[in-house]
Each structure stands twice: as C-alpha cells, then as structure tokens.
Amino acid sequence: xxxxxxxxxxxxxxxxxxxxxxxxxxxxxxxxxxxxxxxxxxxxxxxxxxxxxxxxxxxxxxxxxxxxxxxxxxxxxxxxxxxxxxxxxxxxxxxxxxxxxxxxxxxxxxxxxxxxxxxxxxxxxxxxxxxxxxxxxxxxxxxxxxxxxxxxxxxxxxxxxxxxxxxxxxxxxxxxxxxxxxx
Amino acid sequence: xxxxxxxxxxxxxxxxxxxxxxxxxxxxxxxxxxxxxxxxxxxxxxxxxxxxxxxxxxxxxxxxxxxxxxxxxxxxxxxxxxxxxxxxxxxxxxxxxxxxxxxxxxxxxxxxxxxxxxxxxxxxxxxxxxxxxxxxxxxxxxxxxxxxxxxxxxxxxxxxxxxxxxxxxxxxxxxx
Numbered sequence: 059x060x061x062x063x064x065x066x067x068x069x070x071x072x073x074x075x076x077x078x079x080x081x082x083x084x085x086x087x088x089x090x091x092x093x094x095x096x097x098x099x100x101x102x103x104x105x106x107x108x109x110x111x112x113x114x115x116x117x118x119x120x121x122x123x124x125x126x127x128x129x130x131x132x133x134x135x136x137x138x139x140x141x142x143x144x145x146x147x148x149x150x151x152x153x154x155x156x157x158x159x160x161x162x163x164x165x166x167x168x169x170x171x172x173x174x175x176x177x178x179x180x181x182x183x184x185x186x187x188x189x190x191x192x193x194x195x196x197x198x199x200x201x202x203x204x205x206x207x208x209x210x211x212x213x214x215x216x217x218x219x220x221x222x223x224x225x226x227x228x229x230x231x232x233x234x235x236x237x238x239x240x241x
Numbered sequence: 242x243x244x245x246x247x248x249x250x251x252x253x254x255x256x257x258x259x260x261x262x263x264x265x266x267x268x269x270x271x272x273x274x275x276x277x278x279x280x281x282x283x284x285x286x287x288x289x290x291x292x293x294x295x296x297x298x299x300x301x302x303x304x305x306x307x308x309x310x311x312x313x314x315x316x317x318x319x320x321x322x323x324x325x326x327x328x329x330x331x332x333x334x335x336x337x338x339x340x341x342x343x344x345x346x347x348x349x350x351x352x353x354x355x356x357x358x359x360x361x362x363x364x365x366x367x368x369x370x371x372x373x374x375x376x377x378x379x380x381x382x383x384x385x386x387x388x389x390x391x392x393x394x395x396x397x398x399x400x401x402x403x404x405x406x407x408x409x410x411x412x413x414x415x416x417x
Contacts, residue, residue: 074400078297080364084389085396092393104350107357108333113255114326117296122330136335143334147327151319154295158303159315161289173408180381180407182372184399187385189365193358194390201354210352214359225360229353236352237345 060132063094064142068121068149075150077185079109079116083192086120096128100200111229121150206239242310243317250302250321272305282308298322 067089075082083106091102105127109119125146129139202208210232217223223231253267272278278286286308290300299322306318340346369382385403388394 070397072295074397075294075296076400077368080361082296083361088389088395088397100354103354103357106361107350107353108337109330110357110360112326112329112333114329115254115296115298115322118299118323118326119330122327123334126331126334139334140331143327143331147323151296151299151323154293154300155303155315155319157293157295158290158300159307159312161293162304162307162315172412176411177404177407179411180403180405181400183374183378183381184385184403185382186365186369186372186374187382188389188396188399189361189368190382190386191389191396193361193365194386196354196358196361201358203351207351207355211355211359214356215362218360218363219366228356228360232353232356233349234352236350237348240348240351 060096060128061142061145064096064125064128064145065149067094068125068146069153071121072150072153075117075154076181077188079120080192081185081188082117083120084188084195086124087192087195090124090128096131097124099196099198101127103196103201106196107229110225117150118147121146210235210239243313246306246310246314247317247321250306250318251325253302254298254322255325268301268305277309278305 070089071082071085074085087099087102090096091099097105102124105120105123106116109116109123112119122143125143126139128146129142130136134142202211213235214228214232217231218225218228249271253271256267269280269283273280273283286301286304290297290304293300299319302318302322303315306315308314310317374382381403385399388399389396
C-alpha cells in the first residue's frame, strides 16, 4: 500500500512542483510528514539539511532520501528501502520529463501563448508564498529548541543574505556552532 | 555523443550544490562555451524551464538533450543529472541512520537545523525580488503562505487557485 501511496504522492509533487526544489518542500511536508506520517518532522528537517549540503538538485536529493527513509520506517530492510528511493526519484522526474518533451516540440509556439502567460501571472507570486510556507512550517519547537537556535538562525540569515556565504559552508559553520554551543 | 552528453551532465549534477540556481553558471560554461547552444537559446530555455513544474536542473538537462539528440539525448542528459545525487544520497542514507545516534552528530544537528530554515528564507526573498512584486501584490504570497502555515490548506489547492486566478486576471481583467 505504501508503495502506491509513495508513487502517487511523488507524481503529484512532480506535477504541482512549480518554482523548484524549495517551493516543493511545503508540498512534500504536507503529504509525507503531516498526512501520511511516513517520517517525523525532525527527520524531514535533517533530510532537507543533508539535501542542501550534498551535490545535486535538492528535489532529487530529498526524493531519494525520503523514499528510502519512508520505506525503512515502514519496517522493511535497507535493501528493500533502496527500491523506495528508486521509486520516488523516478516518480518525481516523470511528469516533468514528459511535459518538457512535449514542450520541446512546440517550444516557440508555447512561449507566447496567452493562456500560458496568463496562468504564470498567478503562479509566480504564489511560488514565493510556497517557499515562505516551507520556512514557516519548519519554525517550530523541534527545530528551535532555545534562544541559541534563534541566534544561529539570525546569524545564518545575515551571513547568507549579506555576504552570500555558500550554503554548504553555512551548514558546516552552523554544525560546528551547534557542537560548541551545546557542549 | 550520447556518452559525452551523459558525462557532461554527470559533471554538472555532481558540482551543483545548494539547488538549481547554483548550476546555471556551470551549465552555461559546459553547454554554451562548447557551442552546443547559443547564449540566446540558453536564456530562452532557462525562462521556460523555470516556469515549469518539477526539478529545474532535470528539466533543463532534458531540454538540452532533446535539442541536441532528440529523445535518447534527453534520457542520457536526465540520467546524468540524476545519477550522481541519487548514489551519493543513497550512500549517506545507508550510513547516516547509525550516525544519527552519535552525540557529536546530534549536537551538530541542533545547531544546523535553525540554519536550514534561514537558508530557505533567503531564496524566498531573492525570488520575491526577481519577480518585482509591488506592495499591493505582496498580499498574494503572504496570503498563500498563511493559508498553508496556519490554515493547514494543501499547497496543491493554492497552486490550482493561482493558475485559475492568473487566467482570470490575465484574460479578463487586464484586457479590460
């Protein structure tokens, strides 16, 4: 059962995932954490962190990781869980693969189609809201345990926004700060 | 040629860290400088891919692959982008399940969880700036975020509403 649900959820994420990996996060959390409870919120946050740190697009990284973890949490052995990661990675790519192939045929024609242009007038501002929701949903007591968490959040925001510190470097610094602050 | 396409996108996939936008200069260097696509074509593709659902990096690799070698080219490029991150994550997932109980790892994660949230806030602001929202239009993303966050409404409905709203506004209101 979980296999069909995973397939369904990730096909849906692939179809509705406008605005890239970050905007996808709130979609993923809504189903994977809140609706089906395949993974805990803390596991989800950790997976997001690892997906940001490791090479590759966040959408692929998190799909692979969540597919593996969801099947593992359902009580299957790791070898079977690998099939879960294959399933989610495949499912998240399939809709856009077909769509992009289709659009490649009609590339020039589609671009200035008035319906397509009109739909995007609505989608673009909402994408910003989707990314904001992903951040807001993670601002909870599991991820922000005390005042030190807020200090780290503010520092990380400031360094990334102002000095464009690389995300990998930022996560490594924050990890080191955690080891020092919670010693 | 297929093999070259595959390897080129393996390289791009491996060195893209921190999300789709990070890979733009990389793709440009590998694809445009090699003469596979003109600069204008690349930016057109970029605009279209950005507005499609799905993973930006994968979509753009499919586009480039199709442009150069039709369907099989698209498959080679997409696999090239997906494979490195798939294998790396799998390795981490197999190993990390045990590492999580380690005291050091636990402390490090206490520190980096709030930073992860900050790293999501930044692209949110960047995206808001790049689409040049007016003050009045700000109500759309703010409303969408609040509906999801406090209202518990599925983002899927918000996206569908955005498409319907955009069509209505673009075709009826703006036309007069």
